[in-house]
Amino acid sequence: MWHLYQFPLCPFSRKVRLALAEKGVAVELKRVSPWLQDDEFADLNPAGQTPVLVEESKGIVLVDSIAIAEYFEEVLDKAPMIPGNAIARAEVRRLVQWFDGKLHTDVVAPLMQERMIKRLVNRDAPDTNVLRKAMTAANGHLDYIDYLLDHRRWLAGPALTLADLAAAAQLSVADYLGGLDWRGHKQTAGWYAGMKSRPSFRALLSERMEVIQPPAHYDKVDF
Amino acid sequence: MWHLYQFPLCPFSRKVRLALAEKGVAVELKRVSPWLQDDEFADLNPAGQTPVLVEESKGIVLVDSIAIAEYFEEVLDKAPMIPGNAIARAEVRRLVQWFDGKLHTDVVAPLMQERMIKRLVNRDAPDTNVLRKAMTAANGHLDYIDYLLDHRRWLAGPALTLADLAAAAQLSVADYLGGLDWRGHKQTAGWYAGMKSRPSFRALLSERMEVIQPPAHYDKVDF
Numbered sequence: 011m012w013h014l015y016q017f018p019l020c021p022f023s024r025k026v027r028l029a030l031a032e033k034g035v036a037v038e039l040k041r042v043s044p045w046l047q048d049d050e051f052a053d054l055n056p057a058g059q060t061p062v063l064v065e066e067s068k069g070i071v072l073v074d075s076i077a078i079a080e081y082f083e084e085v086l087d088k089a090p091m092i093p094g095n096a097i098a099r100a101e102v103r104r105l106v107q108w109f110d111g112k113l114h115t116d117v118v119a120p121l122m123q124e125r126m127i128k129r130l131v132n133r134d135a136p137d138t139n140v141l142r143k144a145m146t147a148a149n150g151h152l153d154y155i156d157y158l159l160d161h162r163r164w165l166a167g168p169a170l171t172l173a174d175l176a177a178a179a180q181l182s183v184a185d186y187l188g189g190l191d192w193r194g195h196k197q198t199a200g201w202y203a204g205m206k207s208r209p210s211f212r213a214l215l216s217e218r219m220e221v222i223q224p225p226a227h228y229d230k231v232d233f
Numbered sequence: 234m235w236h237l238y239q240f241p242l243c244p245f246s247r248k249v250r251l252a253l254a255e256k257g258v259a260v261e262l263k264r265v266s267p268w269l270q271d272d273e274f275a276d277l278n279p280a281g282q283t284p285v286l287v288e289e290s291k292g293i294v295l296v297d298s299i300a301i302a303e304y305f306e307e308v309l310d311k312a313p314m315i316p317g318n319a320i321a322r323a324e325v326r327r328l329v330q331w332f333d334g335k336l337h338t339d340v341v342a343p344l345m346q347e348r349m350i351k352r353l354v355n356r357d358a359p360d361t362n363v364l365r366k367a368m369t370a371a372n373g374h375l376d377y378i379d380y381l382l383d384h385r386r387w388l389a390g391p392a393l394t395l396a397d398l399a400a401a402a403q404l405s406v407a408d409y410l411g412g413l414d415w416r417g418h419k420q421t422a423g424w425y426a427g428m429k430s431r432p433s434f435r436a437l438l439s440e441r442m443e444v445i446q447p448p449a450h451y452d453k454v455d456f
Contacts, residue, residue: 056377057335070320076299077326084319096307097293103300112280154279 012037015051015062017044018217019126019186021118022075022110023061024179029079029172031210032089037063045127076106079172091172102166105158105173113180116147121187126222145189152195159197178205182214186224192233199233207231235260238274238285240267241440242349242409244341245298245333246284247402252302252395254433255312260286268350299329302395314395325389328381328396336403339370344410349445368412375418382420401428405437409447415456422456430454 012030014037016023030037042051044058055062055073063072072078083092092102121144124136155177158165166173181202184190192199205211206229215229227233235253237260239246253260265274267281278285278296286295295301306315315325344367347359378400381388389396404425407413415422428434429452438452450456 057331072320072323072327074327074330076330077323080326081319081323084322096304097295099307100295100300100304103303104295104297107297107299108280 011065011067013040013064013066014038015040015042015054015064016060017041018219019122019183019222020044020060021114021180021183022059024182024214025110025172025176026061026063026075026078027214028175028179028210029082029091031213032091032170032175032208033082033086034088035082035086043130045131075110079106091170091175093169093171094167098167102171102173105166105171106176109173109176109180113151113177117144117151117189118180118184120144121184121189125187125189126219129222130220141189145191148184148189149191152190152192152198155198155201156195159201165201174201174205178202178211182211186219186228187222188225203231203233234288234290236263236287236289237261238263238265238277238287239283240264241442242345242406242445243267243283244337244403244406245282247405247437248333248395248399249284249286249298249301250437251398251402251433252305252314254436255314255393255398255431256305256309257311258305258309266353268354298333302329314393314398316392316394317390321390325394325396328389328394329399332396332399332403336374336400340367340374340412341403341407343367344407344412348410348412349442352445353443364412368414371407371412372414375413375415375421378421378424379418382424388424397424397428401425401434405434409442409451410445411448426454426456 012035014023014026014030016027016039027037042048042060044051044060047058051062052058054064054071057073059074061075061078063078064070072081079091083090092099094102120140124140124144128134128136155165162168164170164174165177181190206215218224235258237246237249237253239250239262250260265271265283267274267283270281274285275281277287277294280296282297284298284301286301287293295304302314306313315322317325343363347363347367351357351359378388385391387393387397388400404413429438441447
């Protein structure tokens with residue numbers, strides 16, 4: 011049995027959970043709070059970051075969401091998430107790095123810091139300047155996804171890929187934390203409604219992070 | 234002919250250059266300065282980041298160092314940089330993400346900001362507090378590489394992999410910018426001397442970034 015070390019609002023764990031669900035891999039969730047710097051978890055991953063996926067009976071420890079996703083692409087043929095020829099696969103990986111990197115850094119990480127970590131750890135009020143900057147950046151990112159969807163059925167091309175899962179995972183955390191204004195982003199909202207209605211996504215959307223409540227539209231397919 | 238858009242101190246371009254040189258792929262370098270936000274370059278890569286690799290005659294544009302490295306792993310069998318079974322490959326990818334992510338963010342990015350961008354763009358003096366923090370973090374990262382090399386011949390296992398190239402690429406930029414104190418890191422220094430003596434690395438070490446000079450030991454194999 012695979013055990014996934016994660017927390018409900020970790021966007022990288024969400025990406026892995028979506029990929030594993032699409033591929034039909036069962037995982038048992040282990041809740042960790044990386045911001046508490048737990049020694050036992052640091053032994054599993056010196057980076058102190060989620061997700062980590064463990065199969066104890068086989069002595070396998072997989073660290074990092076990219077490494078985990080690529081691992082299951084290699085060992086399981088079902089529901090390929092990095093499909094196509096080498097050029098198509100390069101485009102999937104470009105977009106995954108974009109969403110995991112730039113969308114995360116510009117939008118999701120500051121929202122998590124201000125509206126989650128500060129609430130859970132310091133009990134401080136969020137910095138409204140940081141929030142405003144993140145929400146402005148979010149609008150630019152939604153524009154870019156609109157642009158991709160003007161030219162493609164899914165974000166990386168004609169089929170659902172890891173790029174869609176990476177984007178949906180990051181956006182879902184930003185949406186939970188009230189950081190997205192969907193007005194004026196019809197293409198992205200339509201694509202995201204489709205993502206939300208997938209069985210792989212339903213489980214994620216039903217989870218809550220203690221003390222922090224999402225906006226009312228968060229888990230509605232029709233929003 | 235492949236054209237690589239890069240600048241001499243871009244650690245991600247260095248990783249790609251090392252991988253391509255190991256594989257025997259010839260590239261012509263195109264110098265760009267991403268911090269100047271050149272529109273033509275932004276058209277190639279909306280993220281505005283190097284490296285971008287272009288084969289104009291075939292209409293191929295590869296963006297992002299991970300996507301480029303994985304592309305050549307798929308199309309060329311020579312000198313595999315992500316070798317072994319799926320678990321070994323997951324370990325290579327974990328470490329590449331660690332060096333590209335954490336080593337870069339903790340050490341290389343602040344050094345580049347303070348000692349390169351400020352010098353080239355603002356002509357401001359570096360913030361000594363930021364530099365001190367980056368150099369303390371560098372020491373911790375060298376400790377971790379020492380630890381890996383206590384248990385392994387190369388960083389990810391018995392063979393040279395993309396993890397070694399990623400680490401050497403990041404460290405070489407930090408070293409150029411005077412951010413590394415090698416005392417007390419015998420294992421890592423020995424491994425890095427081996428990396429420096431590879432033909433793939435010699436070309437990189439001979440290049441200079443205008444106005445910024447590296448310390449005297451920078452390009453010496455015996456340092």
